[in-house]
Amino acid sequence: MSDELQNHDYEHKTSVRDHGSVRREKQEPKTGLEPITLSLVAACAAALMIGGGYLGAKSGGFDFASTTVNGYVPDPPDIEIAAAELSELDKYLAGGEAVYKATCNGCHQVTGGGQGQIPPLVDAEWVTEGTERFAQIILNGMTGPISVNGKSFGSQMMPPQKGSLNDKQIAQVMSFVRHKFGGVTDIVVTKEMVAAAREKHGAQANINTVASLAAADSYLPGEQPEWLNPEPAEDAAPAAAEPEN
Numbered sequence: 001m002s003d004e005l006q007n008h009d010y011e012h013k014t015s016v017r018d019h020g021s022v023r024r025e026k027q028e029p030k031t032g033l034e035p036i037t038l039s040l041v042a043a044c045a046a047a048l049m050i051g052g053g054y055l056g057a058k059s060g061g062f063d064f065a066s067t068t069v070n071g072y073v074p075d076p077p078d079i080e081i082a083a084a085e086l087s088e089l090d091k092y093l094a095g096g097e098a099v100y101k102a103t104c105n106g107c108h109q110v111t112g113g114g115q116g117q118i119p120p121l122v123d124a125e126w127v128t129e130g131t132e133r134f135a136q137i138i139l140n141g142m143t144g145p146i147s148v149n150g151k152s153f154g155s156q157m158m159p160p161q162k163g164s165l166n167d168k169q170i171a172q173v174m175s176f177v178r179h180k181f182g183g184v185t186d187i188v189v190t191k192e193m194v195a196a197a198r199e200k201h202g203a204q205a206n207i208n209t210v211a212s213l214a215a216a217d218s219y220l221p222g223e224q225p226e227w228l229n230p231e232p233a234e235d236a237a238p239a240a241a242e243p244e245n
């Protein structure tokens with residue numbers, strides 16, 4: 001009985017000793033899976049920390065404004081040419097395009113082609129002819145039967161824009177529409193011209209019908225702006241240059 005106990009004890013100790021020594025042994029490295037040295041791990045960690053710290057401190061959150069040097073232009077020659085080509089007229093028309101997109105687009109469409117009972121602006125005489133009635137339409141809106149490019153419209157109303165657009169915005173959008181959709185590219189409508197239209201028609205309470213619009217040959221008074229090439233402006237807009245009221 002005591003033998004048994006002793007033997008048991010002995011065997012137990014052996015097994016513990018054997019396992020302990022096995023555990024102390026490092027595993028045999030397999031080819032290609034040898035552990036890397038601690039110094040390499042430390043070097044990588046140091047590189048990551050230094051690099052991360054540098055980016056964190058100097059990146060400015062990778063924000064465009066803080067990562068771009070003030071005044072930096074990627075390709076200076078191209079940019080200069082583009083800036084030179086963008087004339088005063090282009091800028092003026094771009095302003096008109098912005099007004100068009102914000103105000104007229106939804107109804108008359110980006111193409112100016114209209115939709116359903118909303119008439120087209122492309123090649124429409126209401127756009128290309130008298131600027132007074134065009135300004136009236138924008139200022140006080142439009143309703144009732146109207147013929148545009150030989151087609152009849154009249155079941156929808158255009159709301160007055162005089163409360164939401166100032167003279168310059170109306171002048172620019174008229175110029176843009178005339179240039180883009182009407183092919184009238186040599187003259188513009190100025191804010192002084194629209195101011196004259198507003199003075200004459202701004203107090204009108206009713207929405208326009210064809211009957212309340214000025215004649216097709218009635219142009220708003222005012223000079224063409226100085227920045228516009230004066231040559232075509234002189235022979236193309238004699239009516240616009242003559243104050244008429």
Ligand code: HEC
Pocket residue numbers: 100103104105106107108117118119120121124125126127134137138142143144145146148153154155156157158159161173174177
């Ligand atoms: C809510 C829709 C709507 C908006 C916004 C609108 N229009 Fe109109 N517009 C119409 C409708 C509808 C008519 C036709 C009214 C009628 O039948 O008498 C019209 C008529 C016209 C006409 C005369 C007919 C033609 O097609 O030539 C012109 C010019 C015109 N609009 C220009 C503009 C311009 C420029 C703007 C932006 C400043 C504008 N409209 C904004 C709906 C709109």
